[in-house]
Amino acid sequence: PLNKRHRSWTAGKLVEDNIGTLAEKPVMICWGKRDFCFNDHFLERIRASFPAAEVHEFPEAGHYVVEDAGAEILPMLRDFLQD
Numbered sequence: 001p002l003n004k005r006h007r008s009w010t011a012g013k014l015v016e017d018n019i020g021t022l023a024e025k026p027v028m029i030c031w032g033k034r035d036f037c038f039n040d041h042f043l044e045r046i047r048a049s050f051p052a053a054e055v056h057e058f059p060e061a062g063h064y065v066v067e068d069a070g071a072e073i074l075p076m077l078r079d080f081l082q083d
Contacts, residue, residue: 019049027053028080030073032061054080 003009027050031043047055056076061068 019046023049026080026083028077029053029055030061030065030069030076031055031057032063032065032068033057033059034062035065036063038063 029043029046029050033040043055043057047053056073058065058069058072066073
């Protein structure tokens with residue numbers, strides 16, 4: 001989704017253009033450090049949009065972070081949602 005020719009460009013652009021509407025909401029980010037598509041550059045942009053976000057990085061997880069690190073993520077997610 002890095003250029004306008006990619007089929008998901010429009011959806012990604014829509015998210016990017018409207019992400020600020022969620023800035024005051026509680027946010028938990030689970031980030032796979034081995035993602036083939038969304039690297040740390042994207043994470044830094046997301047952090048800038050959500051400075052108060054709870055961020056968890058998973059060094060061994062990739063693009064499908066919940067599949068790769070679900071055993072670690074699910075308890076964190078339950079705690080986050082309970083708060």
